[in-house]
Amino acid sequence: MSKKSTGGPVSVKLLKPHTHKGEDLKPGTVITVSAAQAQFLKEQKVGEVQSGGAVAKA
Structure with missing residues (x-):
């Protein structure tokens, strides 16, 4: 069983x-932020x- 976290820390440039x-x-x-914060910064x-820190859309 694969375990994938979508709410962990994410690196954002x-x-x-x-x-x-x-x-x-x-x-x-x-900087390192939550997945939700990363999504917000990306949208704005x-x-x-950064690679390896994919942010999933809800």
Whole structure:
């Protein structure tokens, strides 16, 4: 039986300046967020999911 988690931590590379946990970050910075946060950042074109950190659509 294969076990696949869709809610675990996901690495996201920022495409635009972003404030994360009160810290101003520059494009190119990689942050770790939840799958839901990663999906939101992707939809807003603020970040892109790094390979191996696929975000499933609900």
